[in-house]
Amino acid sequence: MLRSLDIRDMLIIDRLELGFRPGLNVLTGETGAGKSILLDSLGFVLGWRGRADLVRAGAAQGEVVAEFELPAGHPAHTVLAEAGLEAGDELILRRINTAEGRKTAWVNDRRVSGEVLRRLSDTLVELHGQQDDRGLLNPRGHRQLLDAFAGLETELDAVRAAWRARARAERAVAEAETRIAELRAEEDFLRHAVDELDALAPEPGEEADLDARRRTMQAAERIREDIARAHDALGPGEGAEGRMGDALRWLEGAADRAEGRLDAPLAALSRALVELGEAVQTTEDCLQALDFDPNALETTEERLFAIRALARKHGVQPDDLSAFAADLRARLAALDAGAGDLAGLGRAAAEARADYDAAAAKLGAARRAAALRLDAAMSDELAPLKMERAVFSTVISDAEPGPDGRDAVAFTVATNPGAPAGPLNRIASGGELSRFLLALKVCLVRGASPLTLIFDEIDRGVGGATADAVGRRLAALARSAQVLVVTHSPQVAARGAHHWRVEKRVEGEMTRSIVTPLDSPARVDEIARMISGDTVTDAARAAARSLLED
CATH class of the missing domain: 3.40.50.300 (P-loop containing nucleotide triphosphate hydrolases)
Structure with missing residues (x-):
């Protein structure tokens, strides 16, 4: 207030x-x-x-x-x-x-x-x-006024919730269709790429390992001959290990007669033989490591080059090929499962549309029932306003579905029997319009x-x-x-x-x-002025008192 x-x-x-x-x-x-x-x-x-x-x-x-x-x-x-x-x-x-x-x-x-x-x-x-354009004359607000008259808040909330659910379901279908269409556009590429990647089956870290093996094999061809010569020079027989063994045996035979003078050389030779044995063994291990199948280098190079070529083709790092292949497989799986998913989403969208249609139909039925009550209430209000021959009608027609239902509401009037009905703000004259608005407002206030x-x-x-x-x-x-x-x-x-x-x-x-x-006497004078004009007469005052006492 x-x-x-x-x-x-x-x-x-x-x-x-x-x-x-x-x-x-x-x-x-x-x-x-x-x-x-x-x-x-x-x-x-x-x-x-x-x-x-x-x-x-x-x-x-x-x-x-x-x-x-x-x-x-x-x-x-x-x-x-x-x-x-x-x-x-x-x-x-x-x-x-x-x-x-x-x-x-x-x-x-x-x-x-x-x-x-x-x-x-x-x-x-x-x-x-x-000339009101903020209230009852605006046709766009007639549906809202009818809903307020009927108290349809619960039904409106149900329709709005159903509309939101329908919109979400239809949006999910549209997004799925777009996604599947995009996948179908590259289906040939996906299947060829997955087959190619699966055939090669690259692993993370494999490219670096292949490259190291390739360099090792390339180097082995150059260094193996020298390592073999060194192994022969160090080994038993005519090698250093054999000669040192002979020397150790000779000194051990003479040690008893040398009165301890050969103890130090014997100890040194023993230590040297241990170290020399380790050198011979590691040299031999190296020779075995460098002993490879001549075709292995060619095989290693072929796989290394294939991995690098595939990485360049797809614009990824060699170590990322495995993850890239997994992503392509997932996209193919989505494409293969898309038809089933789309069917499920379509069923959900159909159910959401049915739920909305049911809620909108219930709301529409309530509006039509309320329209009859409003028309009857308006008839009761128009009679005291000296418009008993006028007909007020609430017309409900189909409209595009929306969050407030699928009904268009318009208030129409016919001011005389037999006259065509029309919009409230076009058919009624100024005085008639005032009374229609007043009657409508009285009906709408609860x-x-x-x-x-x-x-x-x-x-x-x-x-x-x-x-x-x-x-x-x-x-x-x-x-x-x-x-x-x-x-x-x-x-x-x-x-x-x-x-x-x-x-x-x-x-x-x-x-x-x-x-x-204005107090009571002043009201009499003011209403008398409104009756008679500038000159307030006793008769006008008497008429004013009569109006105030009525």
Whole structure:
């Protein structure tokens, strides 16, 4: 609920403080007195896009402060939480506009963007007028209004969840089809490459091992002859090992008669023979290692060159050929299994579509039932508004499937018997349109509305008993929501629980807009003015009292 509106230096308002109350709040005054400025100022603090030249001439900046009451569970709490703002049971919006056009906004003393204000405004205020494009006249919003009337939140949630599941399933099918198509495009390459790699079967580290063996075999041809000669020179017989053995035996035979003089040479020869034996053995081992099949070098080179050629062909390192082959095999396996996977995904997508169709059908049936109830409720509301011969119809037609179902909803009217029905904003005249909007709003409000409803001269073009009926419907609407009405109709003004008069005064060279709360006597005079014009007669006062007492 809007508690107060504080306006400073906006157009012809220098300072104005208004305190609003629950129920029907009425603003009256002559044309041009500044009633629209009040709405412009309220729209400004709510972040609505409107006229830019709002700052009063000569002022550095204009400022508007609006205070709202927020009961627990009010939708504004969700918006505040998403914006990281705290709020208790009150909400204070403040916005300034400098003479240069720079705008700054605060919510409970925290700086916010205009977008946050607009999101909050959607939960706080709803404006209706004969040229309303924010509310009931927008055909794109008719489905949402019908759903709100019927209370279809649960059915809508089910359809949205089914739509998301359907979209995920269909996206999985499309991605699988794309992936399989890409694999099929390279199937010949994959199969040939895998066969080639499997035939060679390279192992990590094999290329380096082959290269080392190749270099060893190439070197062996050059060094084996010298190593063999050395082995002969070191070995037994005529070699060093045989000669040293002979020397050791000769010295051992003479040692008994040498009185210890040969002990040292004998020990040295024994040690030398041990070392020489090791040299002979390792030389012999080397000769055996260098003893290879002449065809082995050719075989080693062929495999080494094949591995290197295959690595160059696929643009990988030789040691990565094994992993590369595993990747190609996995892609082939995906291709071979793709048909089965795709079939499974297709079945899942079909099930998701069926689930969505069922949820959308259930929602559509609920909407059609609700449309009949809404049409009947509208018929009941139009009769007191002197439109008992008009026919309001909620038309539901097929639409492209989407997250909110597959129904298009449009409100149509026929104002006279036999006349063709058409869109609400094209068939009805100004006065008829006002009453259609009012009746529709009464039908759509259920229980305590969290919104402050503003009707800007919605009674224009009607008078007499019809204006009285409009006033009665607004009063009925105000029993479940705070309602602000800007009106020129005395019948509507008389139904207000709270009444303010807006007037324009010229003081010196300055024009100011003044808003005055009216007590009972002042209300009589204001309504009498609305009846008779500038000259208020006793008869007009009597008529005003009659309206107020009714």
